[in-house]
Amino acid sequence: MAISSQGRSSFGTQANALLLKNLTFQKRNYLTNLRLVAYPFILCLLLFLIQDLADRAFDKDEFKCGCSTCTGTNGDGTCKKECGVQYSTSRQVGYCPNPNPPEWPALLQVPPFSVLDPDSESCRINGSCNPVFLLTGLNQTLGLSLGENFFTGVFSPNGSDVLDALANSLAGSDTHTQGSNFVEPAFLSDRPLYIFQADCANFSPKPIPMHIASSTIPIEVRCVQGTNIWHNSSSSVNDEFFKGYLQSNPEGKITEIVAAFDFLNSNDNIFNLGIYTKREIYRSGEPKRMTRFLRSVNLASNAYLQHLKGAGVKMLIDFVKEMPKQQSQFSMDFSSFLGALFFSWVVLQLFPVVLTSLVYEKQHKLRIMMKMHGLGDGPYWVISYMYFLLLSVVYMTCFVAFGSLIGLKFFTLNDYSIQFVFYFIYVNLQISVAFLVATLFSNVKTAAVIGHICVFGSGLLGSFLFQYFVEDNSFPRGWIIVLEIFPSFALYRGLYEFAELAIAGSTLGIDGMRWKDLNDGTNGMREVLIIMLVEWLIVLCFAFYLDQVASSGSGVKKHPLFFLKNWNNNRSSSFRRPSLQKQDSKVFVEIDKPDVMQEREKVEQLLLEPQASHAIVVDNIKKVYPGTDGNPDMSAVRGLSLALPRGECFGMLGPNGAGKTSFISMMIGLTPPTSGMALVEGLDIRTDMDKIYTSMGVCPQHDLLWEILTGREHLMFYGRLKNLKGAALKQAVEDSLKSVNLFHGGVGDKKAGKYSGGMKRRLSVAISLIGDPKVVYMDEPSTGLDPASRHNLWNVVKRAKENRAIILTTHSMEEAEVLCDRLGIFVDGSLQCIGNPKELKGRYGGSYVFTMTTSSSNNEEEVENLVRRLSPNANKIYNISGTQKFELPKEEVRIADVFAAVENAKKKFTINAWGLADTTLEDVFIKVARGAQAFQTLS
Numbered sequence: 037m038a039i040s041s042q043g044r045s046s047f048g049t050q051a052n053a054l055l056l057k058n059l060t061f062q063k064r065n066y067l068t069n070l071r072l073v074a075y076p077f078i079l080c081l082l083l084f085l086i087q088d089l090a091d092r093a094f095d096k097d098e099f100k101c102g103c104s105t106c107t108g109t110n111g112d113g114t115c116k117k118e119c120g121v122q123y124s125t126s127r128q129v130g131y132c133p134n135p136n137p138p139e140w141p142a143l144l145q146v147p148p149f150s151v152l153d154p155d156s157e158s159c160r161i162n163g164s165c166n167p168v169f170l171l172t173g174l175n176q177t178l179g180l181s182l183g184e185n186f187f188t189g190v191f192s193p194n195g196s197d198v199l200d201a202l203a204n205s206l207a208g209s210d211t212h213t214q215g216s217n218f219v220e221p222a223f224l225s226d227r228p229l230y231i232f233q234a235d236c237a238n239f240s241p242k243p244i245p246m247h248i249a250s251s252t253i254p255i256e257v258r259c260v261q262g263t264n265i266w267h268n269s270s271s272s273v274n275d276e277f278f279k280g281y282l283q284s285n286p287e288g289k290i291t292e293i294v295a296a297f298d299f300l301n302s303n304d305n306i307f308n309l310g311i312y313t314k315r316e317i318y319r320s321g322e323p324k325r326m327t328r329f330l331r332s333v334n335l336a337s338n339a340y341l342q343h344l345k346g347a348g349v350k351m352l353i354d355f356v357k358e359m360p361k362q363q364s365q366f367s368m369d370f371s372s373f374l375g376a377l378f379f380s381w382v383v384l385q386l387f388p389v390v391l392t393s394l395v396y397e398k399q400h401k402l403r404i405m406m407k408m409h410g411l412g413d414g415p416y417w418v419i420s421y422m423y424f425l426l427l428s429v430v431y432m433t434c435f436v437a438f439g440s441l442i443g444l445k446f447f448t449l450n451d452y453s454i455q456f457v458f459y460f461i462y463v464n465l466q467i468s469v470a471f472l473v474a475t476l477f478s479n480v481k482t483a484a485v486i487g488h489i490c491v492f493g494s495g496l497l498g499s500f501l502f503q504y505f506v507e508d509n510s511f512p513r514g515w516i517i518v519l520e521i522f523p524s525f526a527l528y529r530g531l532y533e534f535a536e537l538a539i540a541g542s543t544l545g546i547d548g549m550r551w552k553d554l555n556d557g558t559n560g561m562r563e564v565l566i567i568m569l570v571e572w573l574i575v576l577c578f579a580f581y582l583d584q585v586a587s588s589g590s591g592v593k594k595h596p597l598f599f600l601k602n603w604n605n606n607r608s609s610s611f612r613r614p615s616l617q618k619q620d621s622k623v624f625v626e627i628d629k630p631d632v633m634q635e636r637e638k639v640e641q642l643l644l645e646p647q648a649s650h651a652i653v654v655d656n657i658k659k660v661y662p663g664t665d666g667n668p669d670m671s672a673v674r675g676l677s678l679a680l681p682r683g684e685c686f687g688m689l690g691p692n693g694a695g696k697t698s699f700i701s702m703m704i705g706l707t708p709p710t711s712g713m714a715l716v717e718g719l720d721i722r723t724d725m726d727k728i729y730t731s732m733g734v735c736p737q738h739d740l741l742w743e744i745l746t747g748r749e750h751l752m753f754y755g756r757l758k759n760l761k762g763a764a765l766k767q768a769v770e771d772s773l774k775s776v777n778l779f780h781g782g783v784g785d786k787k788a789g790k791y792s793g794g795m796k797r798r799l800s801v802a803i804s805l806i807g808d809p810k811v812v813y814m815d816e817p818s819t820g821l822d823p824a825s826r827h828n829l830w831n832v833v834k835r836a837k838e839n840r841a842i843i844l845t846t847h848s849m850e851e852a853e854v855l856c857d858r859l860g861i862f863v864d865g866s867l868q869c870i871g872n873p874k875e876l877k878g879r880y881g882g883s884y885v886f887t888m889t890t891s892s893s894n895n896e897e898e899v900e901n902l903v904r905r906l907s908p909n910a911n912k913i914y915n916i917s918g919t920q921k922f923e924l925p926k927e928e929v930r931i932a933d934v935f936a937a938v939e940n941a942k943k944k945f946t947i948n949a950w951g952l953a954d955t956t957l958e959d960v961f962i963k964v965a966r967g968a969q970a971f972q973t974l975s
């Protein structure tokens with residue numbers, strides 16, 4: 037059956053309507069937009085600034101060195117030029133590039149350290165010094181030391197000649213040894229100078245030279261106990277040495293010694309220097325320490341040379357220079373170092389944004405409102421999903437683009453195609469998770485708080501877990517995979533891998549992550565991509581399923597097996613005919629209510645012989661809410677039968693809690709009926725709600741509007757959902773705005789959030805009527821309207837009645853009388869009477885209402901006597917403060933007699949006011965409601 041004059045809107049039309057609405061919504065959402073653009077930008081900028089500061093600290097440009105460079109001033113004021121290794125006193129970096137660096141291959145051919153002829157003029161001027169001899173073995177010894185994590189110290193087992201030479205060499209600076217076995221060069225640290233001697237028996241300190249003794253450096257000469265502290269094994273030597281050293285430390289403190297020189301295998305023919313130092317000197321990239329290390333090599337070499345050739349000889353080491361790459365390997369790329377944590381926060385930021393906007397629509401019942409006006413689940417899911425995906429892609433593109441533009445290695449070194457695939461899969465997973473999690477929340481604030489806790493918490497937790505456990509080979513790999521099942525940890529792991537390869541890339545001057553790296557067993561990127569991809573598809577399906585069967589935001593929950601078509605078909609065909617025999621005792625009461633019985637019979641007849649003229653047929657519908665907290669079940673609607681032809685406005689009256697809203701909720705698909713059924717335009721509300729929605733309009737009890745969309749935008753959106761297009765849509769919106777008085781003064785173009793309560797109500801009515809729906813439900817539409825607006829609204833509804841069925845609930849008898857063709861009065865879930873207002877007044881109000889106010893309450897008896905004389909069966913309704921009200925059966929009373937009796941009474945006592953009126957609808961309502969309640973009390 038065709039159920040809408042415009043025809044049912046297609047998937048594309050609905051999708052288009054939702055997309056346009058979302059884009060308008062997004063355009064208005066300035067804060068979120070700003071956050072989306074600013075957040076990645078600010079964070080990238082922050083990292084860039086940190087990086088820049090760090091680079092400046094390590095910057096080598098200002099470092100002046102080289103033979104021809106003035107490095108200071110001599111005592112006589114002349115420029116001090118030195119050839120060889122030079123160290124800046126003000127700066128931490130101490131590499132001196134060769135002024136004429138040979139080509140890289142040439143460098144490979146010479147050993148890293150050469151001893152140069154210091155007197156060579158060419159050396160002094162341009163640095164091209166002739167090697168005097170090579171420090172054979174030095175490289176090998178150094179190589180041996182580098183990988184070990186030794187304690188450090190300065191020792192020499194018995195090479196006192198060397199030490200003396202060393203001491204003499206060092207004496208020119210700031211340290212001294214006196215034939216002892218150990219020396220810690222004080223220039224290596226700011227600590228006191230300790231001079232040790234292993235052989236305590238022969239310990240005889242020599243006088244300390246004056247220039248040392250008078251220096252500010254504290255000097256202490258000590259003897260380290262033990263004769264067996266010298267071993268051939270380097271490690272045990274160091275252990276024992278340190279034991280002794282620490283024991284002898286006067287304060288018992290662990291004092292770090294930066295470097296140890298081992299001349300053990302040196303002799304006159306060979307210079308074999310072992311240097312023990314901490315590997316952090318190489319790893320941490322702290323230039324100050326490296327400088328010290330190089331300087332100590334130089335000093336030790338000089339000491340040995342002087343030992344061999346005499347005190348006047350000076351050895352210079354050249355070719356200690358920067359590696360031929362742009363950045364020193366000792367600098368730190370902060371974008372990579374902090375990247376995994378910071379960037380995971382940036383990417384995760386999208387999660388609360390998606391989550392809260394989904395929960396917002398749910399909390400404010402906007403999702404169900406859209407659904408009630410024809411938006412199918414398919415278009416909703418596709419457009420919402422694509423919309424969030426688009427948002428995420430734009431956000432991530434900004435993020436990668438900003439980062440790359442300002443040169444963060446994290447982005448520039450790793451392959452962009454891997455980054456794209458990684459971020460694309462992740463944002464899809466994140467959106468799916470947000471959809472899934474949104475089914476659990478119904479409050480935006482709670483969702484926002486939990487969302488942000490997830491963002492920051494999982495970022496920090498991820499950084500903790502992965503930095504410690506991924507690098508720890510003893511940690512079971514299986515647990516890492518389990519962790520990666522949590523999307524934020526998978527994200528962290530992926531970013532961690534990018535960061536690792538970016539650090540390695542920037543340190544070694546090579547590329548970051550490439551596709552081939554995914555084959556590397558130690559690289560977690562491949563497993564992360566696979567886990568995220570599989571999880572995305574599973575979570576997406578599960579989120580859709582939960583939305584259908586569990587979420588309260590999408591209307592009636594579907595059966596858990598809704599996807600099995602047969603089940604659905606069976607259910608639709610399981611149409612249950614009403615049967616008076618099976619009905620509960622309450623329904624038998626209806627035998628006393630011929631109008632209600634007649635309506636039931638009409639429904640029966642219509643079910644047997646359906647008629648297109650009837651838009652709504654409700655058959656014995658019931659709603660029972662399950663009892664909670666030990667309370668019994670609550671029967672809100674107890675078997676209601678109703679038939680509404682097109683063109684009729686049916687009014688539902690009833691006291692609070694009578695079941696009116698429960699009935700409307702069933703009809704608009706908010707809650708399923710417990711039993712019974714209803715047909716709307718021939719479609720069953722239990723199974724065909726999606727189709728019914730396309731020809732339905734709803735004005736809910738509470739206005740369901742987007743605060744930042746204008747009235748016009750609301751109407752445009754709902755009009756599009758109802759398949760209105762182009763000029764017809766524009767015209768319908770204009771007419772709609774005019775009809776509810778929201779057109780003039782540009783009111784329709786103001787945001788709904790700025791509307792008064794009455795304006796919102798009028799907009800809700802306009803929404804319910806746009807697109808020519810065949811069935812309209814209005815739940816107390818005039819609540820909160822001023823009298824003028826109410827009358828205006830009534831005109832709108834009166835016009836709208838034509839060719840459509842309207843069900844309206846109201847507490848205003850006046851409204852019911854003006855608008856409704858028929859009325860039904862509900863009490864405690866049951867229909868007590870049904871008919872047009874006149875009929876009801878005639879049936880339930882066959883009496884006049886006589887009211888009299890006297891000056892004194894003492895006249896009560898006289899008034900009562902007067903009434904009894906007029907009508908022996910008069911019924912007194914109340915006596916309040918001198919005002920008495922009576923019902924006088926019409927057949928007993930003649931109006932002229934009443935006037936005469938009152939005139940007569942005026943002579944006996946003072947009458948302030950009096951009146952005689954026909955029964956009002958309100959009287960009928962009160963009478964029916966009281967009667968029903970009294971009956972229930974009795975039964």
Ligand SMILES: Nc1ncnc2c1ncn2[C@@H]1O[C@H](COP(=O)(O)OP(=O)(O)OP(=O)(O)O)[C@@H](O)[C@H]1O
Pocket residue numbers: 661662670671672690691692693694695696697698699
């Ligand atoms: N979701 C629910 N769970 C349990 N009980 C409910 C629920 N909704 C309504 N009720 C109960 O069902 C009865 C009918 O409520 P309903 O809101 O349908 O009445 P109403 O006639 O619309 O009242 P009002 O005029 O105040 O809006 C009430 O007793 C109410 O407490």
